[in-house]
Amino acid sequence: MKHIGLFAAGLLFGTAGLKILTSEDAKKVYAHTTAAALRAKDCIMHTVTSVREGADDIYADAKAINDHRAAEAEAETIEDTSAQEA
Template sequence: MWDKINWKKVGIFFGGFAFGTVGLKALFSKDAKKCYTHVTAAALRVKDYTLKRTETLKENCEDIYEDAKDINEDRKAAEEAVFEDTSKSYKEVESTEE
């Protein structure tokens, strides 16, 4: 019976069990809690930084959008002015030909 047992697998099983037990103890230790606290604090700082940068980006995009609308309005007004000038010139030519 003992000659058919794979001692390597038994050793791996008990090694994993021991490592898991020690690992759990390490996860719940005071040092681990302190580490988790510092990591959480860093994550909160990253969150605040990201929100601040996102807000700045949003404001910049709004400014760009408004400037683009102004440029398009100016272009449209300039095109309409050219069209009106052309219409006036055409009417003046018609009235002088008659």
């Protein structure tokens, strides 16, 4: 008899819980929570985009610096070779 009572209580709580989870108030809470999560995602994506743009600018500047240094080193190598031939 005790097991039947526990089963009935579990069924009652399960049914009540299901009613609460599917109620209009609960759906409003879910909608507001989802909306807040979407706003947070948009904010994070905006920040990521800004950081990525900054990193792209830094990368382009670094690449230009290395290209300039390589060109200077090549010019010095050509000058040294010309001085040795004379």
